[in-house]
Amino acid sequence: MKTHAYNPHVSVDCVLIGFNGESLKVLLTEQSETPNNKKGSGMKLPGRPIFDDEDLDEAAHKVLLEITGMNDPYLKQFKTFGAPDRTSNPDDLSWLEETTQVKMGRIVTIGYMSVIRITNKMNMNFQNHKVTWCPVQELPRLAFDHKNIIEEAIREIRRTSKLYPAILFELLPAKFTALELRRLYEVIYDKEMDVRNFHKKITAMPYVIALEEKQTNVAHRAARYYRFDKKTYNKLYGQY
Incomplete structure (x- = not known):
């Protein structure tokens, strides 16, 4: 029987990178209001702690479907982030614990990334979700270590494109x-x-x-x- 209890030590975060013809953009979501009416102080990557009975890849795809409505992008697991201080901001930690109703321990997050073509249809679908494209060079205040995760994803795209330049054409019309x-x-x-x-x-x-x-x-x-x-x-x- 599935319990759907959050794991207090493992999470997934998804970095979706798009290109609008001028600049790279990353998809961000708001820190939603908690059951106790506490609202997060910034934006974040689509992600959450995994459930104890959930596979990592399954969790990442569920996150995208729940937060963005997307159910078909290719996701690549690109790096694990486990710095001891990645959840040291008390506001972020308090928000996460109130959202999940779980006392969190040290959290390791698995980073997933995807490069996708930004389309008008996609943006219309996003209107029903609290997500927004943000220029990579103009990031707002982000929760946890999400700025570092985004920067590492860009470096991964750069490394991958040198070996497999075809990845870049996923960003173009x-x-x-x-x-x-x-x-x-x-x-x-x-x-x-x-x-x-x-x-x-x-x-x-x-x-x-x-x-x-x-x-x-x-x-x-x-x-x-x-x-x-x-x-x-x-x-x-x-x-x-």
Whole structure:
């Protein structure tokens, strides 16, 4: 028989990274009001302590479904966070204990991450949930060590993309411009890219296909669209 008792020592936190064409964004949720009407003092990553009878991966997917309404993103377990002082803020700890009605001990959290394409449909679905996209460079006050978790997730994306560049195209629309792709590389690697050299870089990517289609209804010179060819990528480099 399932008891659904919270484990006072293990939690999961999910880092969802999106890209809006200009900057990286992370999905945050409010610290909800507790049964005793205590409201948390900041924002946080989607996450919670796991139940004693719950698998880690199961818990992470449940968190996303409960907090964001999303039930299909790919989640990668990327790091465990267990610093002794990660729950040392008394306001955060008090909020967590009142929310769960459990006396917490030292909590180790398992970090999960996903890179996803931000769409209008997704944002409309989020209107029914207390979540918001926040620029990674403009983070508000965050609960626990969630700022550190986000920073580590960005480093993980950077490391992974050097080996498997296909991951970056998960952040782009199906059709994208060279500018959008260059801007994504700039924010991921935190450095400016020379325009001419970057166009040469695109030409050297056999899995980036130039389309016979350009932007419409723009004030500037219409840019050509490109698309990511997953079949070509997998054939050349294997599945990612």
